[in-house]
Amino acid sequence: MNTFLRCLIALVLMLAMMLNTTPVHAEDGYDLWLRYRLLAPEQAGLYRGHLSQLVAGSGTPTQAVTRGELQRGLAGLLGHEMPLSDTVTRDGAIIVGTPKSSALIEHLSLNTQDLGNEGYLIRNVVVNGHTATVIAGREDIGAMYGAFHFLRLLQTGQPLDHLDLRESPHVKLRLLNHWDYLNGQVERGYAGTSIWDWWKLPDWRAPRYTDYARANASIGINGTVLNNVNAGATILTPEYLQKVAALADVFRPYGIRVYLSIRFSAPVEIGGLKTADLLDPQVQAWWRAKADEIYKRIPDFGGFLVKANSEGQPGPEDYHRTHAEGANMLADALAPHGGVVMWRAFVYSQANPDDRAKQAYTEFKPLDGRFRANVLVQVKNGPVDFQPREPFHPLFGAMPKTPLMMEFEITKEYLGFATHLVYLGPLYEEVLSADTMAHGKGSTVAKVIDGSLDDHTLTGMAGVANIGTDRNWCGSDFNQANWYVFGRLAWNPSLSSRAIAEEWVRMTFTNNEAFVKPVVDMMMGSREAAVDYMTPLGLLHLMGPGHHYGPAPWDASESRADWRPVYYHRADHQGIGFDRSRAGSDAVDQYAPLLAVQFNDVKQTPEQFLLYFHHVPWDYRMRSGNTLWYELVAHYTRGADDVKRMLETWRHLDGYIDKERYNQVATFLAIQEKEAQWWRDACIAYFQSISGLPLPPGYVPPQHSLQYYQSLSFPYVPGFSSW
C-alpha cells in the first residue's frame, strides 16, 4: 500500500511536470475567436452539470463537422474529452441535430419548421428523465450554427440554464468578397498574400481552408467570392474551375458556397468570340454553356459578382447596353441552376463632369425594376469609397423594386492598414441604423438590406475580406474583430456593435472583466479617433495617391481629377468643403425629401457630415461656438490624443493576456500613435497654408514643415497593385 502510494505520488509529480512544460506553440492569433482554451475553474464548475455527454450524429458531412467542432471546443474549454452517446443516459446531455436526423429530437416536437434553412433553437429540455440541452435546426446547417452559438455561450461565460434561444439569419447572402488576384496578390490586402494556393489546387487542400470555413461558419457567413472584382478571365477556364471546385468541396459541409467575380469580356478572351455584346446569341450561348459547366462541377455554386464599366473594367456599356441588360444576360444563364448575379453599383466616370458621389445613383436609380429576380445590386455603404466616414449611399431606399446588397470594406484600405487599431463595428452600425426616410421615419438602411422595407426575400451583405496568409489571418489581432463583427451584423443587422465587441474580446482574449471593459471601450472609440486624425467633419479622401497610405491632402499627382484629394476637400482661402447643396452639385436631392432639406441646410446638416455637403467659411461658427478652423484643429488633435490614450490603456493591461499578442498590439499601437500624429500634423500644416490662420491657442504646431510632409514618398506600400 505504501509502495502504491509512493508510486501514485511520483505519477502525480510526473504528470504535473509534463503539464508545466513550456508550451511549444506560442499564441499567434491563428485560432481567432475559436480559441477554446481551458475555462477558469469557477466558470467550468458552473457548467459541470450541463455538459456530461454529447448526443450528435455524423451521418452527413455537416453533421460530422458539427460534432467535431463541439468535441474540439468542449475538450479545449473543459480540459477533457466529452463522451459521445447514442442516447441520453444522464443529466447534462447535449443533443444536436434535426428532426430528420435524430429520433430523439423528432420526439421533442420542437417547432423547427419556422426556423428556415439556417435557423436553430437552443433549449433546456428533459429527455428520459434527464436534463439536457437541445441544439436543433430544421436542417443540418441550422444545427451547425446552433452548435457554434452554444460554444460561444461557454466562451463568453454565459449561464447554461433556462436556455430558450431561437435564431434565424436576417439576411440571406452573407458573403466575403476576396480581392485576391490569381497570382497571390491581394488588392488592399494588409495581411500577406492570398490564402488560396491556386498553384497547388486542386491536389493540395491546405488545412487552412477548413479553418477558414470554420471561422466563417461560426459567425454565419455562408458564401465567399474567391477572386478580385477586377477579374481576369482565367478563373473561368476548366483548369481553374477544377481548383474552385476543390475549394467548394472543402467549404460545403460548413454551409459556405463559392461565388466568382467574372470579367464581362471573358467570351472574347477565353471563348474565342469576337464580341462580348450581350445581344449576340453566341455570347449568350457561351455564358449559358459556361454556367452549365460550372454547375456540373459545383452543384451549389453561388453565382457571379460583377464590376462592369467601372475603373476600366469592361461591361455592357462598351456595346451601348445598360447595366440591367448586362446583369440580366448573366442572370439568365445562372437562373436554371439557382445562381444569382451581384452587380456592383460602384460606377463613376472621369468623362462625366458631375460630382463623382452622384454618379452611381444617377446611373442605377432609373434601372429600378429592370433587373431579373435573381439579380442583386451591390452598393458600397457610402457614395464615395469606404472612407472613414461618409453618409449612407443615396441608392439605399431609392430602388424599392431591386434587392440592394450592402458592400462593406473589412480590410482597412482607408483606415490605417494592418497596424492601426480601428474597430469597424461602429462604422457598420452607423450606416445600418441610418434612416433613409424612404417610407418615412424608421426606414433604416438595415431594413433595406434585410428586405423588410420593400419585401425582398433575396437579400445580402458583402464584406471585402481582410484575410491573408499572415499567421493571424488579418494582419493584426484586432483586425480579426472586423471580420467577426461583419459576420455577426450580416446575420442580424440590428445587433449592437458594442455587444459584438464584447463577445469577441471574451472569445479572443479573456473573460477577465478588468481586461474586457477597457478593451471594449477602446475599440468602441477607435473608429471615431481615426475619423478625427484623418478626415474629421465630413472630409474624406485625403490620403496618399494610389497606395492610400498616409496623409496627402495636397496631392494632385493622380491622373484623374476625381482621384485627387483636392477634388474632395476644395479648401481655399475662404473656406473648405464640397458644396453638394442645391447651390452646388445638388447631391442632397438624391436623398429622400426630408433628408434632402436637412442636408441642404448648412445649419441642419450633422457636423460630422458638414464638409461633405457644404463649402464652409473658415470662420463659420460651429455648434460649440468655436470657428470651423478651431474645430478642425481640435478634431485632428483629439484624434491623435485618443491614440495616445489607447496605448496608455493597453500598457495597463500587460499581464492579462499572453505576451506574444500583448507585444504585437503594443508595437502596432505605437506605430498608430506615430502615424496619427503624422496625419494630424500634415493635415494641419496643409490646411493652415491655405486658411492662412494661426493655430488656436494651446495647440501645438506641426512637428515639421508642410514641405517635409510633402517630400515623403513610400515605395512598396502593401496592398497596392504595383507588383
Added chain:
Amino acid sequence: MNTFLRCLIALVLMLAMMLNTTPVHAEDGYDLWLRYRLLAPEQAGLYRGHLSQLVAGSGTPTQAVTRGELQRGLAGLLGHEMPLSDTVTRDGAIIVGTPKSSALIEHLSLNTQDLGNEGYLIRNVVVNGHTATVIAGREDIGAMYGAFHFLRLLQTGQPLDHLDLRESPHVKLRLLNHWDYLNGQVERGYAGTSIWDWWKLPDWRAPRYTDYARANASIGINGTVLNNVNAGATILTPEYLQKVAALADVFRPYGIRVYLSIRFSAPVEIGGLKTADLLDPQVQAWWRAKADEIYKRIPDFGGFLVKANSEGQPGPEDYHRTHAEGANMLADALAPHGGVVMWRAFVYSQANPDDRAKQAYTEFKPLDGRFRANVLVQVKNGPVDFQPREPFHPLFGAMPKTPLMMEFEITKEYLGFATHLVYLGPLYEEVLSADTMAHGKGSTVAKVIDGSLDDHTLTGMAGVANIGTDRNWCGSDFNQANWYVFGRLAWNPSLSSRAIAEEWVRMTFTNNEAFVKPVVDMMMGSREAAVDYMTPLGLLHLMGPGHHYGPAPWDASESRADWRPVYYHRADHQGIGFDRSRAGSDAVDQYAPLLAVQFNDVKQTPEQFLLYFHHVPWDYRMRSGNTLWYELVAHYTRGADDVKRMLETWRHLDGYIDKERYNQVATFLAIQEKEAQWWRDACIAYFQSISGLPLPPGYVPPQHSLQYYQSLSFPYVPGFSSW
C-alpha cells in the same frame, strides 16, 4: 489516509485527462528540425543520469539565447524544466560557456584556444566530484554552436557518455542568399513570399525572425544576404538601412551577420550622381560614405553581394572597367570596417557567340590575382545554372590566387518547385567531392572551397534560400532537409549527405528505425530520380520558358538563344547533345589537362555527362550495350518509376508520424508522380519526333501526343517575376 488516496487518484485521473486533450496546434512543420518533442521513455531513461542541472550564464545576449535554447530543448525532450544552477551540485550537470565567461570552465583548463572564434568542444568531465558534461567554446558563439550540437545528440538518440567532441567550421562565411524583392516577391521562391516584412520594420520585429536565426544557428549558418541579387538601390536608403539594422539586431546574438545585394548604379539612382563609373572620385566617395553610414548602424555588417553585368544588371563593364576593378572599388569602401565583397561570376552575354557554359571562365580566369584581399568570387556549382546535374564549374581550381565561394541553389527552381521530393544532399556532395585535378589527384572542389587547396583563410559557401512565409518555411517538409544539408555541408564540406539526411529525419520526424531507414533511402535516391525524369545523361535546361515549370525541350519562345532548350540539347535526326569537345566549343579545355582529355573523349566521358560534352548519334552504343536512344528512354522511364516507388514507400509509413505531415507529403508525392510521368512522356514524345526511332520494346508510349504537351500553358507560375 483513505481520503488522501482517493484524492490522489482523482488528481491523477484529472491530470491524465488534461494530457489526453487533443493538442490545439497540429504539426505544421514550423518547428523544423528543432522540434524537441518528448523522447521515447527508453531513450529518456538512458539520459537520466546525464541531465540533472544546467550551469550556464546569461551575461551576454549570446549566452542568454544559448541557455534559453538548452532550457527549451531539454524541457521539450525530457518533459520537465531543467533546473538552473550556479555551480555543479550533483552528478549529470551540463556546463556551458567559455573560459572567459565561466570560472568553472576556466578551471577545467580545456584547450579552447585552438577552437577559433566559432569552434567548440563537448566533453564528459568531473567537477567538484560530480560527473558533468562541458560544452565550451573560446567565444560565446562557439559555446552556442556546441549547445545546438548537444541537443542534436539527444534528438538523434546518441549516447551521452564518453563524449569527446571538437568541432570548428571548415568554411568561414556560411551564408544564405535570399532572392527576395522589397515588394515581398521571392524570385524562384516556392514557399510563399519574403519572410522580411519590410513594411512593418523596423518597429515590428516578428518572432519569426528569431526562429529563423535559431534554425540557422543550429546548423552553423553565420550570415544572410537579405535581398535579391537583382537588386534595386532602395535597400541602401536610410529608411531601409534602419530596417536592415533591426534585423541585424535580432540576428546578432545568434552569430549571424547581415549582408546586402547592391546595385552597382546606386550612386546614380539614389546618390544623385551622373555616373557610377568606379574611376570617378565622387563615386568612390559615395560608396565610402555609404559604407560608413551602414557600419554606423550595423557595426558587424558583413558586406556586399554583387551581380554585375549579368542578365541586364549594371556593372563596371558599362564603363569599360573589369569585374576586378568594380569589386575592388567596393572592397576599398568596406575594408576599413572589415567587410567583404562577394562578386558573382555568373556572367554570360547574348552578344557573345561562344558557348554560354564557357563565358564565366573566359571572363574571370584572367582576373585571378587582381582582386583585393577582401573579395571573394562567388561561383555557381556548375557552368550553366543550377541544373539537376552539371559537371562542376571549371573555375574551381582555376583561380588559385582568389578565394572562390560556392553558390548552391537550395530552392528547387529546376527540381520540381515545392512539391517534388528531391533531397539535394547528393547533388551538393557530388560537386564538393568532384576532383578538379588542379594540383593533381585529390584537388577536390571541397578543398577549393574550404581554402585548403590554395591556402585561403577567407572562404565561403552560399545557398540560395528556399525560405518563405509558408508555415513550414520551405513549401514542403522535405524541402527543409535541403536548408539543413546546406548548412551542415557549409560547416564541413566533407560530411556525408546520407549521414546528414539521417540526422535530419530523426530530428524532424522520429527516431523509429522502421521509419528512418526507408525515408533516408528514399531521400538519397530522389535526386537521381529527378535527373532521370527531367534531364538524364548530361542533358539540361529542358524546362518551360521563363517560369522553368515542366518540360519544354521544344521551346523556342525565349528572346535569347542561350535561354532556349534547343540551344542546349541540339537534338537532330543524327543524334543529340552539345559538342563541347575540342572539335566543338572546346569547353573541355577549361578543365585541368587530365580531365580535359577525359571529357574530350566520348568513350571516357562519364555517361552522366555524356550529352553535356558530346553530340552523340542515336545509335551510339552505351556501356550497357544498348543504344543511346534506348538508354535515354530507359532513364526517363526509370525516373518516373522511381517516383511511383517513393510514393509506395511513403504509403507504407502511414502511422509512424503525425497525420498532418504524412498527408501533405503523400499529396505532394502524388503530384510529383503525375509530373514525373509528364516529364518523361513529353520528353520522349519530343525526342522521338526528332530521332524518328520506335520506342524500345516493352516501353509504354507517351500518354498524349507531342502536340498536346506543346499546347499546355501555365499562367501564374510561382517564383517567376511576372507580378
